[in-house]
Amino acid sequence: MTIRNLFLLPGDGIGPDIMSEVKKLINWMNQELGTGFEIDEGLVGGSAYDAHGAAISNGDMAKAMAADAVLFGAVGGPKWDKVPYDVRPEAGLLRLRKEMELFANLRPAICYPALADSSSLRKEVIEGLDILIVRELTGGVYFGEPKEITDLGNGQKRAVDTQIYDTFEIERIAGVAFELARTRDNRVCSMEKRNVMKSGVLWNEVVTDIHAAKYSDVILEHMLADAGGMQLVRAPKQFDVIVTDNLFGDMLSDVAAMLTGSLGMLPSASLGSPDPVSKQRKALYEPVHGSAPDISGLGKANPIAMIASFAMCLRYSFNMTKQADIVEKAISDVLESGKRTADIMSEGNTLLTTSEMGDAILAQMVSLSE
Ligand code: IPM
């Protein structure tokens, strides 16, 4: 039997609550489908800081590097607001992304039909929405040096962050976007700020060149990132795949996520380059939402984004398309039947706890697998 190594990093806040629901699915798949997942678990974020004084220990980092895939919950919370910048909870996630070289962050924003009424936008604007944001994840202003605050000695300080992109970084993320577009509606919209930023000028040039050289069958459009944000809330269905840098991708993906009705619904995949020999990509899967410390442990968290992230893991790391389809269909069916966690609750529906939602999705998977 194939052994598939999963390394779980539940993290802080609701991270452990939602990860528990994924574990139910994994256990069931192992027992009933012989999927051979082997699970190991580590600490990241504030919980790692409390245990080791670092946002992720070297030992857990090594396990993440060795795993077939990492499932990540969420990090952060007011408890760690005062810890030194280098060991703040988010540093654990950033270290994972950087050292695993997870340069491609895939953030789908789909609108489940049952939730079309919970969006802040009119139903007709978002019904049937299916866009994919491809965010560059290991470069740009997140990691560029210098990154510092210096004391100017005259009562003033100066803060510097550095936006840097090299050709190869833009080429490889654009390549991912074009390849994925071919499996969808075959359209890519590239977003940058070439009217103000040199990195935007180069971004635009490199995307245009690689499109002409290798992907001219895909329809390519360029948009300034601010206009892109505006279009996302004006007419989001015009987009298929959006490719953009680390910082714009962070912002635009939160906007896109909220279009769908709840941030609690959206998964993401962060992928590296395929290994030249094994063809396996390093990968980490995480919900787009944060750690919501105010509701942790109360049974109020929505586990759907975490479960949908596991579905992406089945699809992208293990090529288990059929199982991934079943997980996604189970989520959609459960929503269709009116079951809701608190964040997406509305009149006439049934309120479930985190664990009841996990159970309901698993029960639906069982019946879809029969
Ligand atoms: C995200 C988050 C992270 C980011 C934080 C937690 C560092 O907002 O994954 O979108 O800014 O990338």
Ligand code: MG
């Ligand atoms: Mg973000």
